[in-house]
Amino acid sequence: MNTVTTQQPAGGRIYLYKRYERFWHWSQALLVITMLITGFEVHGSYHLLGFAPAVRLHTLTAWALLMLWAFTIFWQFTTGEWRQYLPTHKKVAAMALYYSWGMFRGAPHPFRKTTQKKHNPLQRLAYLALLAMISPLIWGSGLLYLFRAFWPSLGIDRWLTLEWVAWAHTAGAFLMLAFVIAHVYLTTTGHTLTAHIKAMVTGWEETHDDAPGDPAVPVAKP
Numbered sequence: 001m002n003t004v005t006t007q008q009p010a011g012g013r014i015y016l017y018k019r020y021e022r023f024w025h026w027s028q029a030l031l032v033i034t035m036l037i038t039g040f041e042v043h044g045s046y047h048l049l050g051f052a053p054a055v056r057l058h059t060l061t062a063w064a065l066l067m068l069w070a071f072t073i074f075w076q077f078t079t080g081e082w083r084q085y086l087p088t089h090k091k092v093a094a095m096a097l098y099y100s101w102g103m104f105r106g107a108p109h110p111f112r113k114t115t116q117k118k119h120n121p122l123q124r125l126a127y128l129a130l131l132a133m134i135s136p137l138i139w140g141s142g143l144l145y146l147f148r149a150f151w152p153s154l155g156i157d158r159w160l161t162l163e164w165v166a167w168a169h170t171a172g173a174f175l176m177l178a179f180v181i182a183h184v185y186l187t188t189t190g191h192t193l194t195a196h197i198k199a200m201v202t203g204w205e206e207t208h209d210d211a212p213g214d215p216a217v218p219v220a221k222p
């Protein structure tokens with residue numbers, strides 16, 4: 001087995017994102033952006049493809065995303081990578097201070113990534129909000145929207161209106177849009193503008209010795 005250590009001297013690099021991880025990240029990004037573009041066309045915000053093709057593409061993309069998530073949940077649990085999403089309160093305040101103040105004054109990053117801890121504490125909280133709030137809202141309302149023809153036979157129309165579902169789904173879409181904008185902005189806050197993006201393309205992240213890290217742990221190379 002080839003091994004690399006998670007802690008390298010300044011100027012080194014660590015293998016942070018595995019092949020499947022990069023695949024699901026970028027395909028999810030593509031699918032979510034397609035959902036945003038087609039969803040807001042269905043909403044009537046602009047005219048691009050036409051209403052009916054936008055609805056078709058929106059529905060097709062939703063099924064593709066569902067399949068991708070099914071595979072990804074399986075991957076997260078079989079590899080143990082799901083632990084990366086467990087929230088922690090340690091260094092949350094330090095990270096918030098860094099993003100709002102320190103980053104603009106050249107302060108050292110309070111967190112160093114390792115293969116065991118890829119996400120900083122604020123990132124963990126943001127992903128948890130996405131998983132526990134935005135996704136259930138958008139999926140729940142999206143599935144209700146999609147299967148609205150079955151409401152009468154299931155008795156759902158007695159306590160829910162399409163107006164409410166449309167409202168919830170659109171609110172979820174705006175939250176998702178806000179998440180995507182914040183996420184893309186934060187990807188530009190690495191050592192260079194594109195450092196984090198490059199890492200998600202190649203899997204390798206450049207390391208810099210400006211933050212306290214964890215002890216070196218050997219990990220398997222793909």
Ligand code: HEM
Pocket residue numbers: 032035036038039040042043044055058059062138139141142143145146166167169170172173174176
């Ligand atoms: C990133 C994810 C998503 C975004 C940003 C998004 C966005 C939107 C928006 C803005 C609308 C228009 C709502 C309105 O004005 O009433 C819409 C409609 C809709 N969405 Fe989504 N959506 C997403 C995911 C989903 C998912 C996962 C499903 C299904 C499981 C889904 C199913 C639908 C359906 C069925 C409609 C109504 C289309 C019609 O009028 O027939 N969406 N979506």
